[in-house]
Amino acid sequence: MRVAILGAGGFLGTRLAARLAATGQLAGQPIAELLLFDRHAVQPPSAPCPVRTLRGDLCDAATLDALFARRIDCVVHLAATLTVDAESDFRRGLDTNLLAFVQLLERCRAQAPAPLLLFASSIATFGGPLPEAVDDEVRQAPGTSYGTHKAIAELLLADYARHGFVDGRALRLPIVLTHPGPATGSISDQVAALVREPLRGQRTRCGMAPDSRLAVASVDTVVEGFLRLAAVPAQALGARRSINLPGLTVTPAQLVQAVRRQLPAHAPDPVDWQPDAQLQRIVDGWPKAFVSARATALGFTPDASADALVQSFLAQERRRP
Incomplete structure (x- = not known):
């Protein structure tokens, strides 16, 4: 399978790329090529499979076309404009976190069969008056633009999955x-x-x-979470494609x-x-x-x-x- 990591030069992307490069497989399937995408230059790790890097901006249609010039079996989407920047530059946050995500979903929809899309959502999708413990059943009412973007992206991901356009799965992350x-x-x-x-x-x-x-999680726990999420049978998620990573x-x-x-x-x-x-x-x-009975039942800790x-x-x- 060909695996693309978007935001591969970031803190989480670097660690996930190193892990996939070391094991050479994802969800029990061998990786034929690892594609590392970021706005900045990425240093590729040593790997038993070919590793290719691509530099660009997800807001640029030509960049997305180049990214999907060949079929991608799994996309791990970690790229984002974070809370402080999204609050101070509203338009840039909207373009990066939401509008570019719609275009990414459309590129996935054009692929057949439907690719696996692992999406990094956030604890920031929850806000306002909250119970002592927030689980997957709590209503999302984000109090920041970043959280709003992530909540909308989760809904879009579920809808594209409902149509069979993508096997979308989102992991809501605590502070990493x-x-x-x-x-x-x-x-x-x-x-x-x-x-x-x-x-x-x-x-x-x-x-x-x-x-x-x-609510926090180590980067090692987050990497393990994405690997586990990729291996979860689709029927175990059902129509609910987003899950809290317990913090x-x-x-x-x-x-x-x-x-x-x-x-x-x-x-x-x-x-x-x-x-x-x-x-x-x-x-x-x-x-x-930050808790989740669903995640605990699936082995997330x-x-x-x-x-x-x-x-x-x-x-x-x-x-x-």
Whole structure:
């Protein structure tokens, strides 16, 4: 099968590409070619199968035509304009997150048989007054443009799947940790900085209250989630094509405590707590606990603890060139 990763140069895309390159298969099928697409140049990993890179903008029709010049059996769509950027540049967010996605679905519809499309949705599709734990049954009422784009994309994905145009599957992701940097300014990266910077001997700033409850997942858990989602029989999903990836609920204070357990005993406090009202408003509108009985029944599991998240980052650091 030919597999394309869109957003392959990003944090998650890089890790997923490395995993697929190492195993040479997806959902039990050998990968004949791995196509890595991003706006920026991508360094292809070593792989037993051919790896090809393509650089461009998903908003450009000619780029999409080049991407689908040959049949693609599986598309993993990770590319997006994230929360802060989508709020500050409304049109760019709409073009990238939604209008380009419609064109991607149309390219998939032109393929036969219908390709597998794995889509990275987000915890941000939920907002407003929320119950203590948010599961797949909670009504989606996003409070940001980014969350709105993702919620609409989920509906489109399900409708195209209903028509048989695509085997679409969406995984709603909690905050993914720990981005290796450099800092991106995204909200998830500001959470990641609480782990990354102190373990690299640097101070960091936190605009969230220490007791803010955050639903998070390590990048390793997210990669495993996409691999599992690809292997789930279609009948197990039915008409509901989107599913929550169960997250671990932690606070910034708990993350910092887990980090401090890896630092010298008398190390100074590595974090400056500087409240940011806009950031706090966005974070407070997100689910505090992110769960899914459907996902649990299908074998999806969250990370074990804040210490496990820190250990995942330290292992990531050891793999860095």
